[in-house]
Amino acid sequence: MIRTTSETFGENAKAALQDTQLRGALRHATTLFGKRRREAADSLSNWEDLRDQARAIKDEVLLHLDRYLEAFVRQAEDRGAQVHWARDAAEANAIICRLTIERGAHNVVKSKSMTTEEIHLNAALERAGMHVVETDLGEYIIQLAGEMPSHIIAPAIHKTRRQIAELFTTELGMLPTDDVAQMTSTARSTLRERFATADVGISGVNFGIAETGTIVIVENEGNIRLTTSLPRTHIAVMGIEKLLPRFADLDVFLKLLPRSGTGQALSTYQSFITGTKRKVSDEGPDELHIILLDNGRSRMLAHPVTRQSLACIRCGACLNACPVYQQVGGHAYGSVYPGPIGAVITPQLIGIQKTAQLPYASSLCGACREVCPVKIDIPQLLLHLRGEISSKQTSGRRKERLAFKLWAAIMMRPRLYEKTAMAARLFQRWFKPPVKAWTNGRDLRPIEAESFRERWRRTR
Ligand code: SF4
Numbered sequence: 001m002i003r004t005t006s007e008t009f010g011e012n013a014k015a016a017l018q019d020t021q022l023r024g025a026l027r028h029a030t031t032l033f034g035k036r037r038r039e040a041a042d043s044l045s046n047w048e049d050l051r052d053q054a055r056a057i058k059d060e061v062l063l064h065l066d067r068y069l070e071a072f073v074r075q076a077e078d079r080g081a082q083v084h085w086a087r088d089a090a091e092a093n094a095i096i097c098r099l100t101i102e103r104g105a106h107n108v109v110k111s112k113s114m115t116t117e118e119i120h121l122n123a124a125l126e127r128a129g130m131h132v133v134e135t136d137l138g139e140y141i142i143q144l145a146g147e148m149p150s151h152i153i154a155p156a157i158h159k160t161r162r163q164i165a166e167l168f169t170t171e172l173g174m175l176p177t178d179d180v181a182q183m184t185s186t187a188r189s190t191l192r193e194r195f196a197t198a199d200v201g202i203s204g205v206n207f208g209i210a211e212t213g214t215i216v217i218v219e220n221e222g223n224i225r226l227t228t229s230l231p232r233t234h235i236a237v238m239g240i241e242k243l244l245p246r247f248a249d250l251d252v253f254l255k256l257l258p259r260s261g262t263g264q265a266l267s268t269y270q271s272f273i274t275g276t277k278r279k280v281s282d283e284g285p286d287e288l289h290i291i292l293l294d295n296g297r298s299r300m301l302a303h304p305v306t307r308q309s310l311a312c313i314r315c316g317a318c319l320n321a322c323p324v325y326q327q328v329g330g331h332a333y334g335s336v337y338p339g340p341i342g343a344v345i346t347p348q349l350i351g352i353q354k355t356a357q358l359p360y361a362s363s364l365c366g367a368c369r370e371v372c373p374v375k376i377d378i379p380q381l382l383l384h385l386r387g388e389i390s391s392k393q394t395s396g397r398r399k400e401r402l403a404f405k406l407w408a409a410i411m412m413r414p415r416l417y418e419k420t421a422m423a424a425r426l427f428q429r430w431f432k433p434p435v436k437a438w439t440n441g442r443d444l445r446p447i448e449a450e451s452f453r454e455r456w457r458r459t460r
Pocket of ligand 1: 312
């Protein structure tokens with residue numbers, strides 16, 4: 001498998017465009033998700049109100065994040081959870097590895113979590129001698145294939161049924177078949193054994209409730225229930241932005257998230273975990289550790305424009321709506337967070353030097369903003385990041401800046417603009433403007449024989 005990076009988005013995208021199987025799988029999945037999302041949103045008369053409410057709640061949390069984090073930690077610890085703070089991926093991985101080693105663990109089961117993908121937890125645990133198994137079916141498929149997720153909620157969206165069948169035959173010894181029920185049953189029986197022998201279960205967190213210290217995790221397969229309840233130790237990895245102030249706020253988000261993600265009215269399972277079990281005889285793990293991860297989030301929080309990136313609830317709707325993602329898929333972005341939201345948060349997480357191509361991986365059509373359940377203005381964020389990149393780059397951008405300065409000077413003087421347009425129209429037959437980089441990817445239309453102003457004067 002070729003590992004892509006964000007630095008080579010252009011090349012990755014070109015390669016993806018040649019892959020007809022990938023494009024077929026993407027077209028099918030994104031069209032289906034988009035249709036289901038529209039139907040689910042239309043089924044609620046107050047959809048727009050819910051979006052506004054969700055954004056207002058997130059804005060409130062982000063504005064007072066310090067206060068809400070303190071309240072969350074106090075409530076969670078009062079109920080028996082142990083909270084750990086991690087400044088970055090290395091710290092989070094070190095804490096989690098230490099916890100597993102101290103408990104003599106060998107087998108770890110994991111449920112799907114973008115935050116653990118972000119910190120590359122599996123590789124760190126394997127280096128510490130752990131046997132790690134992903135238990136979400138999509139994540140399990142890509143773990144067997146040795147790949148990265150290519151979609152926030154459907155990690156194996158790029159794979160066809162036949163490719164998965166071949167993978168299961170090779171890796172799990174399944175008899176050759178592409179019957180979905182047979183394939184699912186093969187994965188289930190393999191995973192059940194892993195649950196039974198796991199020492200530690202690791203999950204992500206969809207929402208943390210400051211008022212009660214509760215963590216909320218939504219899913220459709222039941223694997224999160226098993227991950228968080230069978231092993232004796234549960235470790236939950238949570239970005240610091242995942243907080244909601246009150247339990248009642250969940251009402252809004254539990255309506256928006258499944259509808260925006262999979263088009264469901266409600267996720268099949270919703271786990272509410274508040275601390276550890278109260279009595280020894282109760283079901284569930286003995287210990288709950290919550291890792292609060294920063295990893296660049298404080299930086300995003302500090303700027304009034306980038307702050308809104310932290311309102312994301314990882315529903316994946318912007319990926320399905322994005323005309324760029326629909327064509328090239330998630331791996332082209334070279335990051336665990338693909339699509340429009342990936343193009344926004346990856347540069348903020350790992351730095352714009354290595355990811356400078358990503359904010360340009362957009363037509364700025366606004367489809368992402370239209371579908372985002374928390375009304376994140378992704379085009380505004382992309383433009384902000386482009387501005388940062390442009391201000392840091394000197395070579396190659398000098399000519400571009402000069403051209404735009406000249407353009408602005410002409411546009412601000414109507415008479416000069418008219419004269420320049422007339423001259424350009426006259427000479428365009430003999431003179432080709434030096435804009436090869438621009439015309440590599442798009443057309444430069446010839447100037448019309450008559451301008452709008454001229455036609456206006458003629459016909460008025
Ligand atoms: S940016 Fe909005 S649409 Fe995209 S994943 Fe986040 S919440 Fe969903």
